[in-house]
Amino acid sequence: MPRTLGLIGSGNIGTAxxxxxxxxxxxxxxSNSRGPETLAGLVAELGDRARAATPAEAARAGDLVVATxxxxxxxxxxxxxxxxxxxxxxxxxYPQRDGRIAELDTNDLTSSALxxxxxxxxxxxxxxxxxxxxxxxxxxxxxxAPDRSALPVAGDGPDAKKATAGLLDVLxxxxxxxxxxxxxxxxxxxxxxxVKPYAGESPAGLSPADWFRWALxxxxxxxxxxxxxxxxxxxxxxxxxxxxxxxFDSPEKA
Ligand SMILES: NC(=O)c1ccc[n+]([C@@H]2O[C@H](COP(=O)([O-])OP(=O)(O)OC[C@H]3O[C@@H](n4cnc5c(N)ncnc54)[C@H](OP(=O)(O)O)[C@@H]3O)[C@@H](O)[C@H]2O)c1
Numbered sequence: 073m074p075r076t077l078g079l080i081g082s083g084n085i086g087t088a089x090x091x092x093x094x095x096x097x098x099x100x101x102x103s104n105s106r107g108p109e110t111l112a113g114l115v116a117e118l119g120d121r122a123r124a125a126t127p128a129e130a131a132r133a134g135d136l137v138v139a140t141x142x143x144x145x146x147x148x149x150x151x152x153x154x155x156x157x158x159x160x161x162x163x164x165x166y167p168q169r170d171g172r173i174a175e176l177d178t179n180d181l182t183s184s185a186l187x188x189x190x191x192x193x194x195x196x197x198x199x200x201x202x203x204x205x206x207x208x209x210x211x212x213x214x215x216x217a218p219d220r221s222a223l224p225v226a227g228d229g230p231d232a233k234k235a236t237a238g239l240l241d242v243l244x245x246x247x248x249x250x251x252x253x254x255x256x257x258x259x260x261x262x263x264x265x266x267v268k269p270y271a272g273e274s275p276a277g278l279s280p281a282d283w284f285r286w287a288l289x290x291x292x293x294x295x296x297x298x299x300x301x302x303x304x305x306x307x308x309x310x311x312x313x314x315x316x317x318x319x320f321d322s323p324e325k326a
Pocket of ligand 1: 082083084086106107140141143145148149164203206
């Protein structure tokens with residue numbers, strides 16, 4: 073179990089992960105773009121296991137480090153401070169939010185492979201990208217619970233994936249190994265395992281924007297490892313990038 077989780081990005085996903093980690097007895101070092109002082113309220117709420125720092129300090133402090141910023145900010149990550157680290161990549165490509173990135177549009181690279189190219193001295197693992205922040209928290213269960221859910225994990229290094237699976241276990245999740253960073257498109261936006269299975273059946277007739285609002289609050293449904301495997305295997309590669317409903321700035325606020 074990691075002693076300290078570094079978080080670069082402390083928004084929806086960073087906050088949910090920090091809550092799970094602190095509850096599991098893991099120290100967290102949070103960071104964002106505006107400075108540690110802007111995280112004082114969250115740190116106070118999380119208690120003694122949490123502190124705020126700069127992104128480089130969070131990177132250096134973490135036994136594992138989560139990169140959970142909008143993809144358009146990926147090249148602002150502290151490359152040197154992340155050298156030698158396992159970097160858990162939650163990033164998703166939403167062109168309407170992130171701008172067009174040619175190598176993603178052509179499917180020459182997955183977004184995780186793009187991140188790995190930026191961080192040649194780090195080990196990138198794709199994880200936590202295919203679930204809404206609310207369900208990431210509400211569906212967490214202790215090891216052995218009959219209603220425990222699983223998340224896909226993709227990466228090029230077995231040791232990094234093993235460490236990631238260990239973190240997931242502590243946070244309340246089983247792991248399904250879905251291959252390499254090249255394979256990680258199988259959990260990107262618009263694939264079968266992306267967000268919706270964890271949210272569950274929605275009321276009929278919701279517009280996309282209403283669906284996202286509903287998904288912000290619904291507790292979600294169990295998605296066991298065998299179902300995650302089926303969904304990942306059923307993926308067919310289409311154009312990269314998700315679609316943001318009109319009026320929505322952050323599609324996964326689900
Ligand atoms: N929301 C979801 O349910 C969900 C689910 C799965 C995956 N994701 C993906 O995970 C990533 C984070 O999503 P989110 O919803 O948590 O985003 P969010 O709520 O918008 O939070 C983004 C965080 O990143 C920080 N940030 C932005 N630029 C930064 C920089 N240059 N250096 C350090 N920190 C920076 C922001 O800090 P400031 O506020 O100070 O700028 C903020 O704390 C995105 O790539 C998203 O596509 C989201």
